[in-house]
Amino acid sequence: MTVSHQRSQEGAQQESGGAGPPAARDTGGVTALDPDIAARLKRTSDGLVPAVVQQHDTGEVLMLGWMDDEALARTLTTGRATYWSRSRQEYWVKGETSGHVQWVKEVRLDCDKDTLLVKVDQEGAACHTGDATCFDADLLPAVPGRG
Amino acid sequence: MTVSHQRSQEGAQQESGGAGPPAARDTGGVTALDPDIAARLKRTSDGLVPAVVQQHDTGEVLMLGWMDDEALARTLTTGRATYWSRSRQEYWVKGETSGHVQWVKEVRLDCDKDTLLVKVDQEGAACHTGDATCFDADLLPAVPGRG
Numbered sequence: 164m165t166v167s168h169q170r171s172q173e174g175a176q177q178e179s180g181g182a183g184p185p186a187a188r189d190t191g192g193v194t195a196l197d198p199d200i201a202a203r204l205k206r207t208s209d210g211l212v213p214a215v216v217q218q219h220d221t222g223e224v225l226m227l228g229w230m231d232d233e234a235l236a237r238t239l240t241t242g243r244a245t246y247w248s249r250s251r252q253e254y255w256v257k258g259e260t261s262g263h264v265q266w267v268k269e270v271r272l273d274c275d276k277d278t279l280l281v282k283v284d285q286e287g288a289a290c291h292t293g294d295a296t297c298f299d300a301d302l303l304p305a306v307p308g309r310g
Numbered sequence: 311m312t313v314s315h316q317r318s319q320e321g322a323q324q325e326s327g328g329a330g331p332p333a334a335r336d337t338g339g340v341t342a343l344d345p346d347i348a349a350r351l352k353r354t355s356d357g358l359v360p361a362v363v364q365q366h367d368t369g370e371v372l373m374l375g376w377m378d379d380e381a382l383a384r385t386l387t388t389g390r391a392t393y394w395s396r397s398r399q400e401y402w403v404k405g406e407t408s409g410h411v412q413w414v415k416e417v418r419l420d421c422d423k424d425t426l427l428v429k430v431d432q433e434g435a436a437c438h439t440g441d442a443t444c445f446d447a448d449l450l451p452a453v454p455g456r457g
Contacts, residue, residue, distance in 0.1 A: 200450060203448075213360050213374060215371055215374060217369075217371055221369065222368065222369020222370065223369065224364055224371065224427055226425075227360060227362060227420065239450060239451065239452045240452075240453050241453070242452075242453050242454055242455030242456060243455055265455075266454070266455030267452055267454060267455045268454055268455070269449065269452065269454075270449075270450040270452045271448060271450065272445075273373065273374065273444040273445050273448070274437050274438065274441070274447060274448075275444070276448075278373075278444070280445040283455070290421050291421065292421050294421070297420040297421045297425070298418040298419075298420050298425075299418075301350075301418060301419040301421075301423075302417075302418050303347060303386060303418065303419055304344070305385070305386045305389075305414055306387055306388070307389055307413070307414060307416075308388075308389030308390055308411075308412075308413025308414045308415070308430070308431065309389060309413060
């Protein structure tokens with residue numbers, strides 16, 4: 164199963180720069196996701212679940228990605244965090260082109276079953292800008308609470 | 311401004327158990343959000359932005375909430391994390407009924423301007439189940455990556 168996943172990930176990656184239509188997401192088909200997990204998952208109207216990605220040892224929040232059932236199945240079985248890219252409309256194995264791989268350490272589902280927490284070991288920068296995290300660059304002005 | 315916010319938050323909270331229609335979200339109107347921030351923000355089709363909520367000192371990811379412009383404005387100006395409740399369709403000042411307040415320490419916007427990171431000081435349990443975080447209860451089986 165890992166082999167065929169790897170093959171399809173590479174296929175998707177190769178298409179990302181092409182002029183052809185993006186790979187369609189198979190929302191109706193059977194995915195490799197454990198049916199017990201699939202039955203619990205609550206998805207957006209697009210069939211997606213937000214995934215908070217955290218560096219497992221430092222606790223840094225690296226980014227937020229989106230997963231459909233297939234992306235979650237691949238994340239749980241391949242050891243590499245895999246997302247559904249909403250902008251490119253294709254599966255996205257983090258680090259496939261950049262080398263900035265996210266090795267999966269732990270995956271958790273929240274109390275409402277509509278959000279994932281993916282703890283990873285991030286190689287290199289998590290952000291495509293080169294920043295360590297996607298939240299490094301834009302601090303908003305806030306009145307701090309008294310806690 | 312803080313006083314009037316506080317008043318409207320309490321009003322929304324009081325309505326949450328009532329039989330009447332939920333308070334409508336004013337998506338078209340002028341909010342208190344800084345126009346420069348509002349211009350940068352990329353929202354879902356529902357006008358919302360996911361907010362990752364993190365305990366400022368331990369780094370624990372506590373929950374994921376959703377904010378519209380008004381909820382973000384209140385979060386930035388009142389010192390208390392405020393969300394738009396998708397299930398109740400109303401503003402939700404975290405801790406208003408439970409006492410489990412989130413005092414705002416820092417708010418960051420990500421590189422794509424479509425996700426917020428809210429660092430807070432959490433009083434008591436973040437999760438409505440009584441768990442410290444919303445991700446405590448449901449660890450999914452994952453094959454760990456080699457990192």
